[in-house]
Amino acid sequence: MSPLRTYASKHKSKAMSTETLIPASQQISASEGARAEYSKAEGKMSTAVEWYRKEVAGFETRASGRVTPALLAPVRVEAYGKKSDPVRLEEVATVGVKDGSMLIVTVFDENNLKAVEQGIYSAKLPNIVPQRQDSRTIKIPIPKPTVEARNALVVNAQRMAEDTRVQIRKTYAASIKKGGYAKRTVEYEEFQKLADRNIAEVDKILSQLKKSSGSK
Template structure:
């Protein structure tokens, strides 16, 4: 082989080796980059916290006035413990009795007010209770159960009994009622008349005094019914229902005071 050919082969071999070495180095240089790209982590974009999140949670737990909560309950529908009415039969029965006592007093005062204004009506004799012999009720019966009461000439009451033998008991009952300026006068075996004079200042004061005495009796009855209710229902001062039972008594006592105050104004 000539020297020129040998030199040509050597150059070709050198060029090929350089090309392979360059390609290998280039491959090694790009490999780490590829791996690095696979090792990059992806992170979600951070969510901005709402400043009202705490308020929303609080509003969900605490019902707003006049608004419905998650359970459909409004704060306007909530009833304080002191205003809750027990559904017990004892409570209802006691409430009915106490209301009955108060209504009786209201009617009595209405009759007294009628007299204080000078009007003559059968209601003037409403407080009269007639005690008949062998009667089942020791307190007596109402006057209209044994007699009729009419008005004559706008100034006189006429009482006519159903049976003659009961007239004396009716007369006595009118006296026992201690109605101011009321004096029965016998006309015949079945009738008495009662002239009603025009009310004077003294008469109006006497009417109010009589109503005040009746009011004290009513207060005593209301207290007794209230105490009996507490005892029967086994309610102590420290129990949850005590305020409710006490509220009933306070309410009726307040109505009693209003009735008496109205009469005082009418008789003054």
């Protein structure tokens, strides 16, 4: 079992030069339950951050004006009328790029064309308007993003960033409440650091989006 950190004094804490070599989840307590809860909270926070990272990656693509199949990544399709089991677009169709400014969606089975078309509309992607070309093909012209469109993407990303921060804070609060950890205990401080670290990562992702899109 890894040695516990102590907070008897700031001087002692600083003197423990080897403590950074011990994983935080093992530092927080001798209690197996506390370490398990830390691991659980860490996983939930990491999942929230990675979800946000992927959403922002899509925003960056749209803000840059690059036309790639990834623009349709959020689309879900109720193939063959299965409303309870929607699938990703790439499972029922191919997505290509034509002339650098148009997406071409070709369904594997023409019976799914209407469902694909509806899935694209339901995704509510900015400036994405499907146009049926034939029984198996949908074309989607992609206009160059305006300043207003880029700003709208950043505003949306800011809203989603706050939602992600709230989710991280809720996970933190639930872990503290479950363990009954008091302030200034090792457990309390380590869970706080975990939350702060993940929130800082969300802030970093948002900052990079603002920089790449030219927004302040």
